[in-house]
Amino acid sequence: MTQNLTLAANALRMLAVDAVQQANSGHPGMPMGMADIAAVLWSRHLRHNPADPHWPGRDRFVLSNGHGSMLLYGLLHLSGYDLPIEELKAFRQMHSKTPGHPEVGLTPGVETTTGPLGQGLANAIGMALAEQLLAAEFNTTEHTLVDHRTFVFVGDGCLMEGISHEACSLAGTWGLGKLVVIYDDNGISIDGDVKGWFGDDTPARFEAYGWRVIRDVDGHDFGSIDAALNAATDDVGKPTLICAKTTIGKGSPNKAGGHDVHGAPLGAAEVAAVREALAWPYAPFVVPAEARAPLDARERGATAQREWEAVLAAHPRAAEFMRRMRGELPADFDARSVAQLAEAVAKAETIASRKASQNSINLLAPGMPELLGGSADLAPSNLTQWKGCRSVEPGAAGGNYLHYGVREFAMVAIQTGIALHGGWRPFGGTFLMFSEYARNAIRMAALMRTNPIYVFTHDSIGLGEDGPTHQPVEQVATLRLVPNLDLWRPGDAVETLVAWQNAVRHRHTPTALILSRQNLQHQPRDADTLDAIRRGGYVLVREAADRPLQLVLIATGSELDLAVKALAKLAEAGVNARVVSMPSCFTFEQQDADWRRTVLPDGVPRVAVEAGVTPPWRQYVGLDGAVVGIDTFGESAPAAALYAHFGVTVQAVVDAALGCLGR
16 A cells, blocks of 8 residues: 555656646646645545535645645546546646646636635635534534535745734634644745745744644655544644645655755756656656556545435435535525615615614524624624624634634635635625735635625725725725626615625625715615616616706715715706716626616716725726816825815815816
C-alpha cells in the first residue's frame, strides 16, 4: 500500500509539473510539496463521491492556497470526477475546466473559488460553521444526518493575510470541531525565505485562538501524516491546525526548497531531472493503474453515499433538509410575499430604511428557518436582529444569529462559505463605509455566483455628525460596478421590503442592500406601480397625460423624496415631468428593452439625483442631462445641514432640470 501511495503522490507531482510546463505558466512548487499530504488525505480520510459532487453528506475540501490548483485538478482526476485527462492537458487555457485558480461551478468537485490568499480558509470556516449549526438543528438521538468535516490546505501566504487572523479567531471561539486545516509550512514565498517577513510563532498563535495544534508533522512521511489526520478527526470541540513541514518543489533535484520553483515552469531540463529523480518513466499525462488505485474514490464514495441516504430516508424532516440544501424557498413564500407587501403599503410608514429592513426581516424570518443573520459588531445600528433570533454562542447548541465582532472582511468571506455549503441563507450587516474592508470578498461572492445578502446601513452624508470617515460617497457607485452584484438602494419602506424579497429569491447573485439612518418619506403607489418595483426601475409619479413629457427625474434612496418634491415645483413652473425610482440598476438592466424605454423614453432630457459621486449616472442622463450629487468627501455636521451645504436639495434638482430645458 505504501508503494502505491508513493506512486499516487508522484503521479500528482508529475501531473502538476507536466501541466505547468505545457501551459508555460503556473505554480508547480506547492503541488510537488503537498502531494504526499494530499495522497494520504484523499485516499484514507476524505469522504466524497466523485459521481455526485453535490452530495450533502460529503466532506468539504478547500485549497486555500489556490495557486497550487494543479494539485486539486490531479486529485479530482485520479479520484474519478468528470475531469478527463484532456482537461489537465488544457490547464490555464481558454474555456477549459482547469483554470489558473480553482473556480466553483466550473470544475466538478471544487467547493469554492480560491486564489486571493486567506479567503479560502475563511470560506471553509463558513462551511464548517454551517455544518455545525445544521447538525444542531437536524441531528437527533436516532438520526445523525449531518456529520461531515471540512479540510483545508493553507500556505504561508494565507496565514500572513489579515483575514486569516479575523476568521481563525472566530473559528476558535465557535469551537468548530469538524474543521481541519493543514498548514504547508515550507518557509518559502515568491520573494524567497519568509523568515525576513513572517516571524510569527504560528502554532502558539492558533493555540491562543483556542485551536488544537498538532506540531512538527513530517509532510513527506505517510505514517506521520496519517497519524496527524487520525488525531485531527477526533472531535474535541476545537478546530485543528496540523503544522506540516514540507519542501517546496519536492522531487526537483535542482530547484526544490527555493523560491524559483514557486510560480514558474521548471523548464525542459529540470522536468527530465524530476522524472529521473522520481523514477517516473511515463510520458507526460500518463498515469499507471497502480498509481490511480489509492485515490480512486468511486466505489467507496458510492457506498458512503448509500449509507447516508438510508439515514436521510428515515429522518422525519428529510424533505425540509433537502429543500434547504437545494436552496429552494418555502412553498408558501410567494403567497406570504403578497401579504407582506400589502401590510407594508397599508402601514405607509415614514421610517429609516434600516428600520424598514428590520421590519422586513421580522416578516420573512418566521417562514424562512434558513435565515442566518449577523453583524460586524453593529447590530443595534444595522438593525439586523429580529424577534426570536438566537445568538450563536460558544458551547451552546444551535442559534441563527452571528456576532462577527469588528471583522467585516471575515464576515463576508464566511458568509460565502455558509452559502456554498448550503442549508442556510446568510446575511450580515455593517456600515456601508466599512464595505471597503470586505470589498474583495464581495467580489469573490459575485464571481462565484453565490447568494449572500449584505445589509449596508448609514448609506450617505445623511448619517451626519460622524463625518467624512464614515460618510460613503463613492461606495454605492463602485459596488454597482461589480458584475453579478445586485445592489438595491430603496427609497422607502415598501421598496425596502421588495428589495429583501428579491434578495432571498436570488439563487446565483449576491445582494447589497443600501440603507439609510434617516427617515424616508412613504411614497404612495397604485397597484401597477407597486408591482413594478421588483423590476428595479419604474415610474413612481407619472407626467400629465394631456401634454408631451418634457423631463425625467431619476432618484434612489433618501433622494427619492427630493425628486418627488422637485416634481411639484416643476409642475408649478409648467414643466411636465415624471419621477423614476431606480432602486436597483442591476435589476433594471435585466429588463427587456421595451420596458426600459417605457420608463426612460428616448429623446427626453433626464436629471438624476443621488447623494454620492455623479459620473456613473451619466449612463442614464447622457451628456445633455444633469446629475445632482456629491463629488467630494463629506463634513461633520447634522444631516440637514450637510444636504444644504453640498447642494443636494429640492431647489438644486429644480435648477438642474430647468437648466436642461434651457430655462
